Structures are given as C-alpha cells and as structure tokens.
Amino acid sequence: xxxxxxxxxxxxxxxxxxxxxxxxxxxxxxxxxxxxxxxxxxxxxxxxxxxxxxxxxxxxxxxxxxxxxxxxxxxxxxxxxxxxxxxxxxxxxxxxxxxxxxxxxxxxxxxxxxxxxxxxxxxxxxxxxxxxxxxxxxxxxxxxxxxxxxxxxxxxxxxxxxxxxxxxxxxxxxxxxxxxxxxxxxxxxxxxxxxxxxxxxxxxxxxxxxxxxxxxxxxxxxxxxxxxxxxxx
Numbered sequence: 001x002x003x004x005x006x007x008x009x010x011x012x013x014x015x016x017x018x019x020x021x022x023x024x025x026x027x028x029x030x031x032x033x034x035x036x037x038x039x040x041x042x043x044x045x046x047x048x049x050x051x052x053x054x055x056x057x058x059x060x061x062x063x064x065x066x067x068x069x070x071x072x073x074x075x076x077x078x079x080x081x082x083x084x085x086x087x088x089x090x091x092x093x094x095x096x097x098x099x100x101x102x103x104x105x106x107x108x109x110x111x112x113x114x115x116x117x118x119x120x121x122x123x124x125x126x127x128x129x130x131x132x133x134x135x136x137x138x139x140x141x142x143x144x145x146x147x148x149x150x151x152x153x154x155x156x157x158x159x160x161x162x163x164x165x166x167x168x169x170x171x172x173x174x175x176x177x178x179x180x181x182x183x184x185x186x187x188x189x190x191x192x193x194x195x196x197x198x199x200x201x202x203x204x205x206x207x208x209x210x211x212x213x214x215x216x217x218x219x220x221x222x223x224x225x226x227x228x229x230x231x232x233x
Contacts, residue, residue, distance in 0.1 A: 002060040006030040007071030015205035028056040043096045049103035066212045067108040069101035070123040076135030090138045097142035117161025126170040130231040154221030163220040165211040170227025195228030
C-alpha cells in the first residue's frame with residue numbers, strides 16, 4: 001500500500017514508519033522541518049496540509065491508499081494565563097491536532113472517492129475520554145474532536161469503501177518521555193496503570209499497522225485503546 005504518515009520523525013510516528021516500511025509498504029513520512037527522507041510542513045499553518053498531501057501524492061506516483069494522521073502537539077497553558085496567551089495556545093493546538101488533520105482527511109476522502117476507496121487512521125489519545133491535566137484542556141478537547149470526526153467520516157463514506165479508524169494511546173514511552181519516567185513523575189504514572197507499565201511505541205505502531213492494512217471493513221469507525229486499562233470505557 002501507499003501510505004502518508006504525518007509526524008514520522010520520532011515517537012509513535014517513527015515506530016509506525018519503521019513497521020510499515022519493513023512489512024512491504026511504500027510510506028511517505030512527514031516532519032515539521034522535512035529532510036531528504038521526509039516531506040516537510042508545519043501543521044500550525046493552515047496551508048500546509050495541501051502542500052504535504054500534494055508532495056506525498058507526487059512521491060507515491062499519484063496514488064495514496066492510506067492516510068495516518070499522527071502528528072500532534074502537547075503544550076500546556078495555565079487557566080490563569082492572560083487572555084492573549086490562552087487564545088493563542090488554544091488556536092495553535094486546535095490547528096495542529098484537529099484542523100490540519102481534518103484538512104488532510106478532506107483531501108484523502110476526495111482522492112479515495114476517485115480511486116475506489118482507502119483508509120484513514122487518526123492518532124487520538126486516552127485524554128479524549130478521560131480528560132487531561134489542568135494545563136491541557138485544549139489538548140483533551142482536540143483529541144476528543146478528532147475521534148468525533150473519525151466516526152463522522154466512517155459513517156459518511158463507508159459506502160464509498162472509505163474506512164476510518166482511530167487509536168487512543170495513554171502515556172506512551174518514547175525518547176521524549178524516558179527521563180520523566182525515570183524520575184518521581186514516572187512512579188505516579190505507572191501506579192495508575194493496572195498493566196504495571198506504560199505503553200510502548202511499538203505497540204501503538206502495531207495497532208496503526210493493523211488498522212491501516214488488515215482490519216475488516218466492518219470495523220470502520222472503531223477506536224483502539226492502548227492504555228494498560230488505566231481508562232476502560
């Protein structure tokens with residue numbers, strides 16, 4: 001399959017990129033800055049989604065079968081911040097985590113309708129259901145909206161063989177979180193997880209791979225939780 005994967009340079013995205021390519025798929029990865037191996041584009045810019053899509057489409061010889069929206073940000077803002085800071089933080093988080101993925105989904109849907117179907121996998125978060133810290137109202141809201149959008153796409157376009165899924169990881173170990181997990185904060189996180197450990201990026205990558213490639217069509221609209229039973233719904 002030909003796959004566009006955003007946020008492919010680290011963490012979950014890097015693990016998914018490695019797994020998908022190692023299992024025989026042609027993957028165009030995206031990162032904010034881009035390089036010789038990645039399409040570049042800052043998702044905080046509303047115009048970037050189309051540029052990323054067009055560059056990936058060219059690299060994949062005019063056909064994309066799967067879109068994986070993985071890129072996202074997790075930037076806190078205090079509730080007592082100034083009005084300007086508050087609105088700026090909300091605007092940036094919603095643009096990166098929701099509006100740019102929505103723009104890519106819109107482009108994917110139109111492409112898939114013209115090419116016999118395709119799949120979308122959106123990376124959400126446990127926060128969509130459980131909420132997040134007092135500094136991350138906007139993050140939780142963006143991830144909940146991403147799931148609502150995924151379900152809307154699934155319902156709207158199933159008859160066109162366009163399938164939409166989401167994954168909702170909890171706290172995930174990566175190069176970005178290892179230091180925190182090694183300190184006092186990590187002990188509190190692990191104590192809240194019945195499985196006794198945080199989720200690995202390879203586990204989330206496998207869920208992404210399955211949804212992108214093997215999940216039965218009847219499961220469209222589904223969300224896979226990967227949180228060690230720290231939130232069960």
